[in-house]
Amino acid sequence: MAEPYTLGAYWGPRASSADENAARLAGFLGDVADTGPMLSGWRPKADSRSVSAVTVEADQADQADQASLSQLLKAGRNRRDVGGEVVEELGYAEALYAAPVPDRLMTALVEVWDPDWCTWISSRLRRAQQVRPGKAQVGWLTWVHADLSDLGGPAGVQPLAAGSLLRLGDSPGAVATDDVSAPATLLGAGRNT
Structure with a gap:
C-alpha cells in the first residue's frame, strides 16, 4: 500500500x-x-x-x-x-x-491562498519532525516566505512568488527523515521536547 x-x-x-x-x-x-x-x-x-x-x-x-x-x-x-x-x-x-501534479499544485496553492508556508509531506516525515504547532514542517516539497538560496545539502531550491520552494529529491517516497533535519533547523521548526 x-x-x-x-x-x-x-x-x-x-x-x-x-x-x-x-x-x-x-x-x-x-x-x-x-x-x-x-x-x-x-x-x-x-x-x-x-x-x-x-x-x-x-x-x-x-x-x-x-x-x-x-x-x-x-x-x-x-x-x-x-x-x-x-x-x-x-x-x-x-x-x-x-x-498529484506537484509543481502546478504548489504554485497554485501559493498564488491563490497566500499562505505562510506549504508542504507536501508524508505521515512518516510529519511524525519524525515533531514540529511545534504553527511552525513549518519540511516535506518532499516545502514553500516558505523566505530566501533559502543558501541552503546546502540534498535540497534543491527555486524562487516561487515571494519565497522559496524547497525540493528534497525526485519523488516524495525517496525522502529520508535525515534529509529534513538541516532545512527544519534553518526554518526554526524545532522539535517538541
Missing part, C-alpha cells in the same frame, strides 16, 4: 468568510484544471469513492459554483463537542482528492 501524503497550505490568524474562501477555492480549482484530466474534476473526500457522488468540475468553478463550494466549506467546519458551535480559530477545512 502506498504511503499517504498531505499537500497543505498554512497561515496564521486571518479572518475570512466561507464565501471568500469559496472564491479562492474556485480560483485554485480553475488554476489546476488544465494540468491533466485527473485534476479536472474533484470530489469531496468520503470513506469510499462510491459515497463521494458529487463532483466539483474545476472548469465550471465560476461565480455560480462558488455557492456550492461555500456550502461545502461551511459543512466542513470544526464544531465543539458540546453545543455544536463552530470553532472559529480552526477556520475552514475540506479534503478533496485527485492525482
